[in-house]
Amino acid sequence: MSEGSWIRKMFEEGIALKQRFGAENVFDLSLGNPIMEPPVEFLRELKQLAEDPLPGMHRYMENAGYITTRAAVAAQLSSDTKPGFSADDIIMTCGAAGALNVVLGTLLERGDEVIVFAPYFVEYIHYINRFYGVTKIVPSDEQFIPRLDALDAAIGPRTKAIIINSPNNPTGVVYSEVFLKQLGELLRNKEKQFGTQISIISDEPYRKIIFDSLKYSSPLCHHPQSIIVTSHSKDLALPGERIGYIAVNPQYSQKKELIDGLIYCNRTLGFVNAPALMQHIVGRLQGVTVPVAEYEQKRNFLYESLTVMGYSLVKPQGAFYMFPKSPIEDDVAFVRELQQWQVLTVPGRGFGSPGYFRISYCVDERTIKGALAGFRKAALKVKLG
Amino acid sequence: MSEGSWIRKMFEEGIALKQRFGAENVFDLSLGNPIMEPPVEFLRELKQLAEDPLPGMHRYMENAGYITTRAAVAAQLSSDTKPGFSADDIIMTCGAAGALNVVLGTLLERGDEVIVFAPYFVEYIHYINRFYGVTKIVPSDEQFIPRLDALDAAIGPRTKAIIINSPNNPTGVVYSEVFLKQLGELLRNKEKQFGTQISIISDEPYRKIIFDSLKYSSPLCHHPQSIIVTSHSKDLALPGERIGYIAVNPQYSQKKELIDGLIYCNRTLGFVNAPALMQHIVGRLQGVTVPVAEYEQKRNFLYESLTVMGYSLVKPQGAFYMFPKSPIEDDVAFVRELQQWQVLTVPGRGFGSPGYFRISYCVDERTIKGALAGFRKAALKVKLG
Numbered sequence: 213m214s215e216g217s218w219i220r221k222m223f224e225e226g227i228a229l230k231q232r233f234g235a236e237n238v239f240d241l242s243l244g245n246p247i248m249e250p251p252v253e254f255l256r257e258l259k260q261l262a263e264d265p266l267p268g269m270h271r272y273m274e275n276a277g278y279i280t281t282r283a284a285v286a287a288q289l290s291s292d293t294k295p296g297f298s299a300d301d302i303i304m305t306c307g308a309a310g311a312l313n314v315v316l317g318t319l320l321e322r323g324d325e326v327i328v329f330a331p332y333f334v335e336y337i338h339y340i341n342r343f344y345g346v347t348k349i350v351p352s353d354e355q356f357i358p359r360l361d362a363l364d365a366a367i368g369p370r371t372k373a374i375i376i377n378s379p380n381n382p383t384g385v386v387y388s389e390v391f392l393k394q395l396g397e398l399l400r401n402k403e404k405q406f407g408t409q410i411s412i413i414s415d416e417p418y419r420k421i422i423f424d425s426l427k428y429s430s431p432l433c434h435h436p437q438s439i440i441v442t443s444h445s446k447d448l449a450l451p452g453e454r455i456g457y458i459a460v461n462p463q464y465s466q467k468k469e470l471i472d473g474l475i476y477c478n479r480t481l482g483f484v485n486a487p488a489l490m491q492h493i494v495g496r497l498q499g500v501t502v503p504v505a506e507y508e509q510k511r512n513f514l515y516e517s518l519t520v521m522g523y524s525l526v527k528p529q530g531a532f533y534m535f536p537k538s539p540i541e542d543d544v545a546f547v548r549e550l551q552q553w554q555v556l557t558v559p560g561r562g563f564g565s566p567g568y569f570r571i572s573y574c575v576d577e578r579t580i581k582g583a584l585a586g587f588r589k590a591a592l593k594v595k596l597g
Numbered sequence: 598m599s600e601g602s603w604i605r606k607m608f609e610e611g612i613a614l615k616q617r618f619g620a621e622n623v624f625d626l627s628l629g630n631p632i633m634e635p636p637v638e639f640l641r642e643l644k645q646l647a648e649d650p651l652p653g654m655h656r657y658m659e660n661a662g663y664i665t666t667r668a669a670v671a672a673q674l675s676s677d678t679k680p681g682f683s684a685d686d687i688i689m690t691c692g693a694a695g696a697l698n699v700v701l702g703t704l705l706e707r708g709d710e711v712i713v714f715a716p717y718f719v720e721y722i723h724y725i726n727r728f729y730g731v732t733k734i735v736p737s738d739e740q741f742i743p744r745l746d747a748l749d750a751a752i753g754p755r756t757k758a759i760i761i762n763s764p765n766n767p768t769g770v771v772y773s774e775v776f777l778k779q780l781g782e783l784l785r786n787k788e789k790q791f792g793t794q795i796s797i798i799s800d801e802p803y804r805k806i807i808f809d810s811l812k813y814s815s816p817l818c819h820h821p822q823s824i825i826v827t828s829h830s831k832d833l834a835l836p837g838e839r840i841g842y843i844a845v846n847p848q849y850s851q852k853k854e855l856i857d858g859l860i861y862c863n864r865t866l867g868f869v870n871a872p873a874l875m876q877h878i879v880g881r882l883q884g885v886t887v888p889v890a891e892y893e894q895k896r897n898f899l900y901e902s903l904t905v906m907g908y909s910l911v912k913p914q915g916a917f918y919m920f921p922k923s924p925i926e927d928d929v930a931f932v933r934e935l936q937q938w939q940v941l942t943v944p945g946r947g948f949g950s951p952g953y954f955r956i957s958y959c960v961d962e963r964t965i966k967g968a969l970a971g972f973r974k975a976a977l978k979v980k981l982g
Contacts, residue, residue: 245657255650262647265640272630272836306691306839306868313867317727338865342702451657452873454691454839480723482698483691487872488837 218562219243219334222547226556233554239583242556244381244533246502246574248449253500257493270488275479277304277457277486281495288498289440289459292419293430296462303474304486306454308417310478311441313339315413315458316373317481318473320345324372329358331535331563333381333415345372349564355526356383356535357391360398367402373411374399376431379418382563382570383535384511384528386422389429396434403437409465412438417456418531420447420501423508426529436463439470444494446532446574447501455490507532510573510580517584521591532574535560539594543569549593553586603947604628604719607932611941618939624968627941629766629918631887631959633834638885642878655873660864661856662689662842662871666880673883674825674844677804678815681847688859689871691839693802695863696826698724700798700843701758702866703858705730709757714743716920716948718766718800730757734949740911741768741920742776745783752787758796759784761816764803767948767955768920769896769913771807774814781819788822794850797823802841803916805832805886808893811914821848824855829879831917831959832886840875892917895958895965902969906976917959920945924979928954934978938971 222242230238249255261269276282279299286297305311316326322344328336330349340347348371350362358376376395378387399410414431419442422428432438443456458474460467478485485491511534515527518536525536538546543559543566550557550569560568573580607627615623634640646654661667664684671682690696701711707729713721715734725732733756735747748759761780763772784795799816804827807813817823828841845856863870870876896919900912903921910921923931928944928951935942935954945953958965 243657247653249650249653250655255647259647262640262644265634267634268632270635270835270837272628306872309867309869311867335865339867342865450655452655452870454869454872480720480727481866482694482696482724483868484694484839485837487691487839487875489874490872 219558222556222558225551229551229554229556238554238556239579239586240556241571241573241575241579241583242558244446244572244574245451246446246449246532247576248502248506248574250449251497251500251502253497254448254450254493257496261489261492266492269492273485273488273491275475275485277302278491278495281491284495284498285457285459293428293440294432294461297459298462300471301460301462301467303458303471303478304491305441305456305458305478306483306486307445307451307456308415308441308443309335309339310454310483310486311443311456311458312336312413312415313342313481314474314477314483315439315441316340316343316345317477318470319372319411323370325368325370326372327363327366327374329376331356331382331560331565331568332375333377334562334564336375346370356380356385357387358395360394363395364398364402367406367410369406369408371402371406371408371410373413375413375415377415379422379528379530380533381418381531382533382558383526384531384533385526386426386529387429387431392429392431392434395431399435399437409437414438414440416440416442417446421504421507421532422530423504423511424529432461436461436465438464448494448497449502450490453487453490455486455494457486507574510577514571514573514580518587521588523587523591532572534571534573535563535565535568536571538567538569539591541567543567546590546594549590550586553589555583555586555590604943607941607943610936614936614939614941623939623941624964624971625941626956626958626960626964626968627943629957629959630836631831631834631917632961633887633891633959635834636882636885636887638882639833639835639878642881646874646877651877654877658870658873658876660860660870662687663876663880666876669880669883670842670844678813678825679817679846682844683847685856686845686847686852688843688856688863689876690826690841690843690863691868691871692830692836692841693800693826693828694720694724695839695868695871696828696841696843697721697798697800698727698866699859699862699868700824700826701725701728701730702862703855704757704796708755710753710755711757712748712751712759714761716741716767716945716950716953717760718762719947719949721760731755741765741770742772743780745779748780749783749787752791752795754791754793756787756791756793756795758798760798760800762800764807764913764915766803766916767918767943768911769916769918770911771811771914772814772816777814777816777819780816784820784822794822799823799825801825801827802831806889806892806917807915808889808896809914817846821846821850823849833879833882834887835875838872838875840871840879842871892959895962899956899958899965903972906973908972908976917957919956919958920950920953921956923952923954924976926952928952931975931979934975935971938974940968940971940975
């Protein structure tokens with residue numbers, strides 16, 4: 213719990229700071245809660261359904277979700293990531309968090325191991341614990357790419373799955389085709405060695421938020437036992453609506469058994485189905501994304517500003533986070549220092565990586581620009597550079 | 598699983614029958630999926646928010662839900678059931694199923710016992726299993742009132758909670774003030790005997806669907822350790838939207854600890870928060886209910902028709918189900934007989950009570966009237982009366 217509460221802790225301290233200094237004098241870079249409103253296409257579809265409701269559009273449907281929505285998701289996924297998805301490979305869920313719980317609840321028996329790469333989104337650990345799984349943490353290199361030698365050593369006969377997240381929270385790193393190919397090969401070697409199946413669970417809410425004209429590489433192209441969990445929280449700026457999906461690799465062995473299990477788990481974990489109205493809307497918006505160029509501009513501005521000040525950081529290629537090195541060893545002390553200047557960030561130990569801190573820049577320009585003074589003063593104070 | 602799959606099984610067989618005979622010739626009384634559309638007030642609020650969106654209305658909020666929505670729920674509950682609720686006693690959830698999972702996930706340690714009264718909504722068992730709880734089934738009497746002598750015998754030192762559901766699915770029975778008072782007294786005696794706390798989990802999605810000018814009696818007035826789990830699936834006809842709440846008795850001992858646990862569980866089970874847009878809307882509609890008189894008319898018509906045909910049944914006082922005795926011992930055989938006449942119901946063993954069958958009458962008049970011929974023919978076939 214102590215690690216898990218860092219994001220929440222900063223959120224709560226932020227509220228207190230805003231009350232004390234006024235919201236306009238606090239520069240909150242702690243949360244991944246996009247300030248962006250949903251795209252106009254979303255507002256248009258919502259308005260149309262509100263004005264001209266479909267009969268029964270708020271009723272129960274199949275636990276997996278509307279067939280029309282699942283077909284639209286399958287078509288878009290087939291074009292974006294890997295060909296061959298059909299509606300039956302898709303289960304609509306209450307966001308990526310819901311999706312991940314459903315997948316873990318389906319795959320895990322008590323004592324099964326799940327591998328997570330540090331730095332990681334801390335909720336993973338809570339989800340794995342929930343199903344009596346055992347988390348194994350594997351480190352990444354200086355560029356935040358998971359260390360495959362360490363992964364090789366960490367996999368054992370009880371390894372059921374590994375969770376990957378690209379574009380990554382908290383680093384913004386995007387995994388390359390080459391890396392994913394090596395990862396797939398390693399997993400199949402280990403599957404042979406232990407006579408097991410090891411699934412990749414690919415957590416992809418930032419898949420469409422990607423910069424520098426990069427093309428997204430899908431792990432599903434490199435490992436048949438792979439499952440996407442994702443949401444429209446970030447690409448359509450709908451985090452409060454809890455709408456996402458699970459997509460099972462069409463080549464997954466024993467796919468029917470897995471999907472039946474996922475649907476059962478989606479029902480009996482109490483989700484029942486993903487929210488109906490949002491299913492209707494996102495089914496029509498699979499080709500739509502928030503203006504990613506805005507995030508790219510913010511990334512550019514903040515990356516250059518911090519680099520000039522002497523901060524050391526890996527240039528993010530996606531999502532809306534960066535994960536600079538803390539200029540002093542104690543990341544919590546440095547985050548406290550930034551807080552003196554009303555700049556809110558999250559210490560790296562909240563992601564299993566002490567010595568770093570996370571900046572979330574899905575905020576307005578005013579907040580980013582306003583935070584620079586604090587970053588500068590804190591850097592001077594610790595005699596950076 | 599075999600018991601649990603009866604509702605789903607009938608659902609699937611219904612689809613096949615509709616394809617074969619045409620939807621207009623199949624009389625589907627198997628599912629609790631209201632044909633009713635949400636009230637006009639709902640449509641009005643949805644339209645207003647679609648036309649004039651609140652800034653940030655689809656963003657993350659506190660995991661417990663919007664304070665304005667929780668305050669509105671607390672005010673209405675205080676007036677409907679028991680005075681004294683505040684916003685802090687309420688947690689908005691993804692429906693009653695989500696609420697129930699969050700409560701069980703918070704209360705239960707492996708091996709803790711939960712008491713359920715037969716006939717029961719079968720999902721309860723799946724939820725309890727999910728958290729490694731042990732289900733103890735306690736029978737009801739001929740009027741479908743839980744047998745307190747059997748409850749007394751069933752409670753032991755590991756009994757953590759009992760689930761009650763009034764108005765009841767599948768019987769339509771509403772528990773009286775007198776019964777709830779006796780229940781509370783019994784539980785406190787047992788708490789003293791074992792030095793434990795035994796919570797009532799009151800599953801109340803049908804609370805507002807109540808007939809014969811009855812007043813709803815709340816178990817919270819008779820036992821401090823009590824928690825409401827409910828949804829707006831039935832009272833606002835929104836089952837697909839997954840919007841409901843948990844309300845903790847303001848007198849619950851160690852209330853703060855429980856509520857912190859519930860919020861943590863709501864987050865880490867992957868719900869994160871109840872859908873944002875629906876929270877905005879239902880917060881404004883706490884005083885609104887679907888036209889209950891329509892259900893009462895259907896209850897009257899169907900109850901009288903079946904009684905005249907010789908069926909034996911307890912007159913329901915709420916919800917939109919009835920649970921007649923099967924005229925032959927084998928309820929599955931009788932349900933199959935009804936199916937010969939394209940009438941779909943669910944065998945009592947799907948609710949832990951063989952020898953009965955469930956009728957769901959949240960359907961249109963055509964379906965109810967059309968089913969009568971089948972009920973008559975099946976009754977004649979088995980020489981009823």
